[in-house]
Amino acid sequence: MYDIVIRNGLVVDGEGAAGIRADVAIQNGRIAAIGNLPGEARQTIDASGRVVAPGFIDPHTHFDAQLLWDGQARPALEHGVTSVIPGNCSLSLAPLRAADRQKVVGMFQQIEEMPAVAFTEKYAKWTWEGFAGYCETIAPDLAINVAPLVGHSLIRLWVMGEDSQQRAATADEITAMQVLLRQCLNEGAIGLSTSFVDVDDKARPVPSRFAEFAELDALCAVLGEDGGRMLQVVPEFYDVDITIARVDQLAELSVRHGIPTTFSPVFDSTATPTAATRILARVAEQFARGARVWPQMQTRPIDISFSLLNPSLFLARLPRWVRTLRLPLDERMAALDDAETRAVLIRDAGPDGGEATFGRLVVRGGDRAPAAYVGRRVVDIARERGQGCAEAIIDISRENGLDVAFLAANGGHHLTDRIGPMLANPLVHIGASDGGAHLSSFSTYGDTGYLFSEFVRKSGDFTLEAAVKKITADTADIWGLKDRGRLKPGYAADIVVFDADTIDRLEERPVHDVPGDGMRYIRSSTGVDVVLVNGEVAWAHGAYTDARSGAICG
Amino acid sequence: MLSAHRRFVTPQTNETIEALAARALPGEPLDAAIDRIKSYNMHIFVMRRPAGLLLGSDVVFVEPPLQ
Amino acid sequence: MSDYAGALTSQEAVIVGAELAAGHDGEAELVLRIRYPNGVVGVVLLDAEAGFALMQSCAADSLEGLTGHSWRKILEGV
Numbered sequence: 132m133y134d135i136v137i138r139n140g141l142v143v144d145g146e147g148a149a150g151i152r153a154d155v156a157i158q159n160g161r162i163a164a165i166g167n168l169p170g171e172a173r174q175t176i177d178a179s180g181r182v183v184a185p186g187f188i189d190p191h192t193h194f195d196a197q198l199l200w201d202g203q204a205r206p207a208l209e210h211g212v213t214s215v216i217p218g219n220c221s222l223s224l225a226p227l228r229a230a231d232r233q234k235v236v237g238m239f240q241q242i243e244e245m246p247a248v249a250f251t252e253k254y255a256k257w258t259w260e261g262f263a264g265y266c267e268t269i270a271p272d273l274a275i276n277v278a279p280l281v282g283h284s285l286i287r288l289w290v291m292g293e294d295s296q297q298r299a300a301t302a303d304e305i306t307a308m309q310v311l312l313r314q315c316l317n318e319g320a321i322g323l324s325t326s327f328v329d330v331d332d333k334a335r336p337v338p339s340r341f342a343e344f345a346e347l348d349a350l351c352a353v354l355g356e357d358g359g360r361m362l363q364v365v366p367e368f369y370d371v372d373i374t375i376a377r378v379d380q381l382a383e384l385s386v387r388h389g390i391p392t393t394f395s396p397v398f399d400s401t402a403t404p405t406a407a408t409r410i411l412a413r414v415a416e417q418f419a420r421g422a423r424v425w426p427q428m429q430t431r432p433i434d435i436s437f438s439l440l441n442p443s444l445f446l447a448r449l450p451r452w453v454r455t456l457r458l459p460l461d462e463r464m465a466a467l468d469d470a471e472t473r474a475v476l477i478r479d480a481g482p483d484g485g486e487a488t489f490g491r492l493v494v495r496g497g498d499r500a501p502a503a504y505v506g507r508r509v510v511d512i513a514r515e516r517g518q519g520c521a522e523a524i525i526d527i528s529r530e531n532g533l534d535v536a537f538l539a540a541n542g543g544h545h546l547t548d549r550i551g552p553m554l555a556n557p558l559v560h561i562g563a564s565d566g567g568a569h570l571s572s573f574s575t576y577g578d579t580g581y582l583f584s585e586f587v588r589k590s591g592d593f594t595l596e597a598a599v600k601k602i603t604a605d606t607a608d609i610w611g612l613k614d615r616g617r618l619k620p621g622y623a624a625d626i627v628v629f630d631a632d633t634i635d636r637l638e639e640r641p642v643h644d645v646p647g648d649g650m651r652y653i654r655s656s657t658g659v660d661v662v663l664v665n666g667e668v669a670w671a672h673g674a675y676t677d678a679r680s681g682a683i684c685g
Numbered sequence: 686m687l688s689a690h691r692r693f694v695t696p697q698t699n700e701t702i703e704a705l706a707a708r709a710l711p712g713e714p715l716d717a718a719i720d721r722i723k724s725y726n727m728h729i730f731v732m733r734r735p736a737g738l739l740l741g742s743d744v745v746f747v748e749p750p751l752q
Numbered sequence: 753m754s755d756y757a758g759a760l761t762s763q764e765a766v767i768v769g770a771e772l773a774a775g776h777d778g779e780a781e782l783v784l785r786i787r788y789p790n791g792v793v794g795v796v797l798l799d800a801e802a803g804f805a806l807m808q809s810c811a812a813d814s815l816e817g818l819t820g821h822s823w824r825k826i827l828e829g830v
Contacts, residue, residue, distance in 0.1 A: 294804040299698045299741045327742055334734045343741035344695055361771030366745070368776070369797040370728055372691045376744045379690065402773040416687055416814050433774040444772055444780035444800050450813035453804065572778045606698075722787070724765045725825050727796045736830040749765070750794035 133158050133172040134666060138292045140178025143596050144618040145185040145603035145615065150596060152646040155183055157624040158678065160666035164620055176668075178628045182595065185603040186213025186625035187579045190610060191363075191395050191427055192566035193217060195224045195279070196250065198648055199257075202272030202515055203675055205565055205624040206576050210636070211627035213616060213664045215566065216282030216685065218645045219395070220365045221339035223328035225265035226289050226315060232257065232673060237332035243568040246555070248647030263318035266683050273681030274669045276625065278612060278644065280363055281315040283325035283339035283350070287611030295338035296331075305349045312353045321610065322361030323350055323634070327377065329365070348384060361610055362392045371406040373489050375413045382422035391609060395427035396563035398544045399553065407553060414558055425609050427562035428554055430578045430586065431547035431636075436495060438536045439528040445539065449488070460533075467529050477521045484519025486510055492537040494526075497571070497641030497650045499531035506638065519673070547585060551592030554582075554601070560609055572653035577636025577654040584635040593629055612684060623684075624666035627659060634658030636684045696739045705739070706740045709747040726751055763789040770815040775799070782806070782815075786823055791798040796826065805829025 135157040141150040142165060154168040180234045187210070194204045194217040194592035202305065204215055217223070222242060227235055232250070239245045250257070252523060259265045287295040290307045298310065312323060325347065329349060347362075354360040366377035374394075381392040399407045410426060417424050427525055437443030442456040455466050455476060466472045490510035494500050502525065504512050514522035528535050544550060553559055561582065563577045579602055586592045593601070607616025614622045636654040643650050662670035694709050706718035713721070723730045725746040730737050739745075769785035774795075782803035784796045798806060809814075809828040810821045 170697070229796050279721070336733075336738070336740055340740045340742050343698065347742075367728055370782075370795070372746065372750060372794070373728065373744050375690055376693055377688070396776060398776060402771050406795075413688075422689070433776060434778060435774045435780045436778045437780065442800060442804060444782050444803050447772060447780075447803065447807070447815055448783065453807070457804065542780070544774075569777065599813075697784035723827065727823075727826060731796070731802055731826050732799065733829055736827075749790050750792045752792060 133163060133168075135174045135176060135624075135663070136168055136172035136407050137176045137178050137626065138168075139358070139632075140183035141347050142181050142618060143184045144601045145600055147596050147604075147615055149602040150182065150256035152624055154194050155618060155626065157626075157663070158476070160624055162618060162622050165618060167671070176628065178416045178660075179501060180630070181660055182599075182629050182631045183618070184211075184599045184627050184629070185616050186627050187211045187602045188214045188216075188392070188606040188610075188612065188616060189564055189566055189579075190216045190560065190562040190606050191564055192568075193219060193222070195278075196239060196243070196245050196568050198269045198277065200249075202269065202679060202681065203274040203669070205675070206653050206655055208275050208579055208662055208664075209659060209670050210579050211629060211634075211662055212275065212579060213625035213627065213662060213669075214278060214612065216278045216280060216321065216610065217567065218282055218320070219324045219363055220329055221282045221284040221286050221323070221324050221337055222329070223265075223280060225259055225262040226311060227283065227285055228260055228289065231288055231292075234262065234331070234429075238284070238337060241332040242329050244454070244570045244572060246645060246647055246649040248646055251258050251647075251651060261318065262315040266319040270683055272514045272679055273683070274675070274679050274685045275664060275681045276615070276623075277681065278321040278427075278610065279319060279683070280322050280324040280361070281320035283323055283342065283347075284337045286311055286323075286350070287342065291640045292337070295501065296335055296341060297667050298341060298345045299374050305346050308346070309349055309353050312350055312470050313356070314351070315375035316357065316504045319683050319685065321612075322363060323354055323362075324363040328367055328569070337525070343379065348387070349495065351384045351390055352390045352417035359388070359611070362390055365396075366394050368396055368398065371403065371409050378410065378413045378417060378424050381413050381424045382417035382420065385422040385424060388421070390423065392424040393425040393427055393562075397426045397559075398430045398433065398574065399546065399549050400543045401546070405421060411553065411556060411558065418447075418558060425560040426558070427560045428550075429544070430550075430554060430561060430582045431562040432541045433543040434573060435474075435539040435542035436536050438498070439463075439533040449476075449479050451475055464533070466575065467525055476525060477516075477519060480519075480521035484513075485521025485524070486519070487544070489520040489524050489571040492539055494527070495536040497540050497639070497652060498536055499534040500536070501527075501531065502533070528683065535538070547590045549592045551586050554586060555592050555597070559614065560606070562606070570645060570649070570650070574639045574652040576593060576653045580634050580636040580656055580658065583631065587631070615684065618655035624663055626661075626663040628661040630658040630660065632658075643659045689751065691751050692748050693744045696743055696745060697743060698741070700739065702737060702739060705745060709745070719743055722747070755781070766817050767821045768793060769821065770818045773797070774816070777815065784818070784826070801828070802829060810820070
């Protein structure tokens with residue numbers, strides 16, 4: 132008797148072929164059979180009217196710390212993600228000597244906006260130093276699969292200590308790094324990550340940025356020893372020429388050592404309209420030469436957010452606002468209280484009272500914003516208050532200590548007619564979500580739902596089957612994840628049952644579920660009925676289960 | 686054959702901006718060479734803290750954009 | 753090479769445009785277009801600190817006020 136049979140669904144197996152009506156049987160955590168499967172099962176899931184697909188794989192996350200207290204990596208699971216890859220951008224939580232923990236906590240604070248209190252002994256079970264120890268710590272509570280990268284900055288820090296943020300490595304130090312990397316790979320790391328952009332909490336470049344190319348080359352020689360493990364990098368993504376230079380460097384490493392490489396992110400912007408296409412053209416040239424350099428692109432648009440607590444370039448077109456906001460805080464508050472200054476600012480915003488500039492902004496939650504205003508447009512709130520938009524922005528901010536954030540949605544990477552074809556490019560790897568990072572700035576969840584709602588249903592850039600393939604089998608193949616990403620007998624039973632007509636991400640909202648009552652922005656899912664991880668139901672009809680069937684995988 | 690791309694160097698160990706500029710733009714008066722290097726690499730000389738800190742991993746362009 | 757060097761001594765990279773863009777971290781960024789002596793226009797991205805410093809260096813009340821200034825102004829605020 133099978134453990135579970137999922138019946139009556141449209142099976143979309145991840146390989147791109149048209150979906151078929153079939154049953155999927157699960158036994159001992161694996162897919163046992165697919166087809167017409169009469170007979171009993173210990174549990175039956177009715178997938179009538181639903182798609183049955185491989186669980187989605189998120190290749191660019193920073194869940195390293197969150198997994199210490201949340202083995203479900205919420206809300207990733209509820210969006211149908213059954214495997215995540217943390218440890219990106221040179222940052223992992225092992226290997227790490229106890230004496231260096233505070234330094235790395237500082238990096239996570241700066242880069243991922245993870246509050247320091249989340250790392251205190253009360254919440255974090257911090258007993259490990261080696262990579263094996265980290266994996267052993269998170270493994271028992273995992274409800275989601277984890278294929279962790281090891282961070283170049285951590286490798287460097289272990290070998291060089293403080294000097295890792297001062298200078299290039301010596302030959303002996305590089306040899307020691309190679310030994311350490313090899314050990315981490317043997318202990319569960321799926322590859323190496325590095326960064327050319329990140330800084331720590333003291334604004335100092337992270338250790339990986341001090342490495343000369345020869346060091347990275349030596350580490351890639353280790354990656355190439357065992358069939359070729361992944362090198363992930365975050366390049367200077369804000370500059371197309373530097374990014375292309377990094378593509379060329381990655382290509383050299385890929386060909387020399389027989390390894391796959393990936394870089395993240397690639398953004399599209401109306402301010403630099405040729406950047407993404409130039410980068411993708413270079414990638415294509417390098418693939419044609421035999422290199423594997425996978426560019427990652429996120430599906431979701433980029434929003435701009437600001438408050439009057441800090442001068443934002445969003446206001447650069449309003450010079451008097453900029454001058455006022457650059458005042459020290461107490462003087463700024465006084466200026467905003469001053470009738471004459473307020474009148475000048477309102478006039479500065481335009482004859483329409485600032486409606487063109489501010490009207491479409493949405494009040495965000497998570498700070499001191501009045502609950503009645505959260506999620507609403509400034510133009511609507513202003514009308515309700517009997518004010519113009521500029522005046523409303525000023526007063527709502529003043530009334531709440533300036534700690535109210537305003538969101539301008541779709542500030543970049545938002546033009547579907549440009550993004551869709553890029554995402555559909557066979558050389559583009561859908562990823563770059565940053566799940567688990569940017570906690571207090573914006574939500575990094577729900578990109579998979581948005582892929583279906585925007586690029587399948589709305590724009591038609593993808594068929595359902597092609598979209599599923601992009602975030603399952605393609606990802607598994609790029610990263611070398613064994614036995615995942617497909618619905619195929621013998622493969623791990625990582626499965627998502629969803630409604631193709633409704634799967635989506637919901638509105639961004641603040642929650643206080645980070646240890647120490649920290650706030651983060653998340654998006655819940657809709658249209659995802661059931662999620663199974665290694666054959667156990669982890670999410671069903673709106674609720675997480677107690678299943679802890681996730682595994683460290685690779 | 687790859688299409689042409691903007692030429693760059695990477696800093697040698699402990700190399701100063703003066704030494705890099707002299708190496709990358711030989712024959713140029715040093716001050717002018719440093720100026721040009723800075724103008725081509727504002728990611729290093731404006732956005733970095735501290736500005737001008739050369740890192741072993743840096744891409745340092747030795748010519749202006751080509752397109 | 754010497755002709756090019758000679759041209760450089762009489763030409764400077766110049767700011768020819770500026771607009772706002774969304775940064776990956778949700779902050780607004782300043783996209784500067786710079787025309788180099790070879791005639792090609794490249795792009796430099798500035799964060800809020802550098803962007804406002806540049807506006808101050810150029811005594812610019814608006815983004816349009818940045819046009820025509822030497823690239824050296826970008827370094828001044830650093």
